[in-house]
Amino acid sequence: MQPFTYQGLPVRVRFGAGALANLAEEAAALGIRKALLISTPAQAAAAHDFASNHKATIGAVFTDAQMHTPTDVTERALEIVKSAGCDGMIALGGGSTIGLGKAIALRTDLPQIAIPTTYAGSEATPILGETKDGLKTTIRDLRVLPEVILYDVDLTLTLPPALSMTSGLNAIAHAAEALYARDGNPLISLLAQDGIRAMAAALPAIHRDPHDAEARAKALYGAWACGTCLGSVGMALHHKLCHTLGGSFNLPHAETHAILLPHSIAYNKAAAPEAMQRIAEALGAQDAADGLFALSRQTGAPSSLLAIGMRAEDIEHAADLAVANPYWSPRPVERDAIGKLLRNALQGLPPELV
Numbered sequence: 001m002q003p004f005t006y007q008g009l010p011v012r013v014r015f016g017a018g019a020l021a022n023l024a025e026e027a028a029a030l031g032i033r034k035a036l037l038i039s040t041p042a043q044a045a046a047a048h049d050f051a052s053n054h055k056a057t058i059g060a061v062f063t064d065a066q067m068h069t070p071t072d073v074t075e076r077a078l079e080i081v082k083s084a085g086c087d088g089m090i091a092l093g094g095g096s097t098i099g100l101g102k103a104i105a106l107r108t109d110l111p112q113i114a115i116p117t118t119y120a121g122s123e124a125t126p127i128l129g130e131t132k133d134g135l136k137t138t139i140r141d142l143r144v145l146p147e148v149i150l151y152d153v154d155l156t157l158t159l160p161p162a163l164s165m166t167s168g169l170n171a172i173a174h175a176a177e178a179l180y181a182r183d184g185n186p187l188i189s190l191l192a193q194d195g196i197r198a199m200a201a202a203l204p205a206i207h208r209d210p211h212d213a214e215a216r217a218k219a220l221y222g223a224w225a226c227g228t229c230l231g232s233v234g235m236a237l238h239h240k241l242c243h244t245l246g247g248s249f250n251l252p253h254a255e256t257h258a259i260l261l262p263h264s265i266a267y268n269k270a271a272a273p274e275a276m277q278r279i280a281e282a283l284g285a286q287d288a289a290d291g292l293f294a295l296s297r298q299t300g301a302p303s304s305l306l307a308i309g310m311r312a313e314d315i316e317h318a319a320d321l322a323v324a325n326p327y328w329s330p331r332p333v334e335r336d337a338i339g340k341l342l343r344n345a346l347q348g349l350p351p352e353l354v
Contacts, residue, residue, distance in 0.1 A: 004185035009231055011125065012148045013224065017213070020115065020154040023090075026148045027057045030111040032088030034059025036081050037098050040066070050092060060084035067253055068098040068131040068246050071280070077104055086110070091146070094118035094167065095253055102128040102144035114146040117155045119167040119173050119199070119219055120254060121227025124149065127235075129243060136247020138235075145231070152225060153217045161210045164219070165299040168203045168261075169258035171223045172196050172292070173238055174230035176265060176279050180272035180330050181233035188232050189278070195225030196282035200295060207299045237329040238264035241342070244322045245310065255308045258301045259348075262293035263341045265352035265353075271331035288352040304348030315342050 014022050027035060036142035037058045039047035044063035044228045051058045077100060080086070085209060088111045091101035099122060101112045106128060126145035129138045156164075175192035199222035205215035241260050245251045266289035269276055276288040285291025293303075302308055310318075319339040326333040340354040 001186070001202055005183070006185045006187055007232070009124070009145060010142070010147075011124065011145055013151065014148070015151040015221070015224065017153045017217070019074060019150045020155065022150060023054060023113065023115075024057055024170050026113055026150065027088065027090070028086060030113070032057065032090075032111060032113070034078070034084065034086050035088045035113070036084070036086040037061045037088045037186070038077070038089060038091045038100050039063045039093050040096050042294045043093055043097075047092060058090065059086050065093070065100040067096050068136055068250070069096070069103050069129060071103075071130055071132045074100060074107070074130070076108065078107060081108065081281045088112065090115065091123070092117065094163075095120035095122045095170075098122045098146070099128065099130075101146070103130060104191050106139075106141060106144050109143055112146040113148045114153065115150045116220075116223065118127070118159060118163060119156075119171045119223035121171045121223050121230060124224055124227030125231030129247070130204070131247045134248050136243045138243060142336055149224070153213065153220055154156055156220055157211060157213065159210075161207060162300065163170055163208065163254065164206050165203055165296075165301045166252075166254035166258045168199050168206075168219055168222070168299075169292075169296060169301055170254040171226040171255045173226075173242075173261045173264075175226040176261065176275075177236045177238055178229035178233050179275035179278055180217070180268060181236065182328050183233050185233070188229050191225050192229045193278050193282045195229065196279060198222035198225065200283045203295065203299045213317065218224055218285045224305040235327050235333075237267060237304075237327060237333060240327040241322050241338075244318055245305070248321055249310060249314060249318065251305070251308055251310060255302050256305075258296055259303060259308070260291045260345055262296065262351040263345045265289040265292060266353055267337065268329065268331050271329075293351055303309060305342070305346040307348070310346055312346060315339065315346055318342055
């Protein structure tokens, strides 16, 4: 067995139907008495209802969290933190909401409670991606890791099926890349394979019946497992491509992950055979990339970058950006191959070894 290093992450997780009932207890344990509740514009009404039901814990509400965590939005939220005297954050929602909580924590070191309502997995990581002037940069810092995560299955029962599928595939991306990470280890590899297995079983069931509580619980577990993998080991080519397309071309985060993942996995197929076998086994497929593409099609996720707003004339510029400062990859990052990968993804073609 190869030598490895494993560092556990200092986060407290409470999982299950009704886990939200523990909010006041967990906030008090962190010394939070006037939290800033964070949500997106689409969830503003739900956030204000939530605040009304938790008046003893929430001191202010900010409902303008945005994709890719723009720094100007963070500055506006910080003004409310200061003016309201907030002593912590409660992020209710998906990756955009949780990302803003992390950005505030980076600047203030205030404690956070994350209450995920999607399967993105950001809540389980000490990773923050911020966007400024059209460029998305990523940092890894324990200050941005939420102290507590409340995984309440009940809150995911109304998650729209389309978002369920794309955020679930986003989660699988975290685990898939963890299986060939340069700093991988046996514990994370086991968790990654189990996270993929759980999500691959849950998504088709949710696609058939969005109110299937058992499938929802399995998907939420998969999201935690896959997110923990992302938080514990390094990212590779797939995440670099997604960060480039999201930060520089404003493509939606989860959908971009869902579309690019089969192509990214195919790119690294020959360079990481053991990882590919474990991904395929978790999917119940013969081939990792083909299995991911089939899962995406089966669950109705978008399959082409064109469908989510990418322009053909921007592909070559995107390829240049992706290779300018690449993340580590088991296969060397090659400009021509990345260009072809992106062109295939643009058209929604099946994955191929480029």
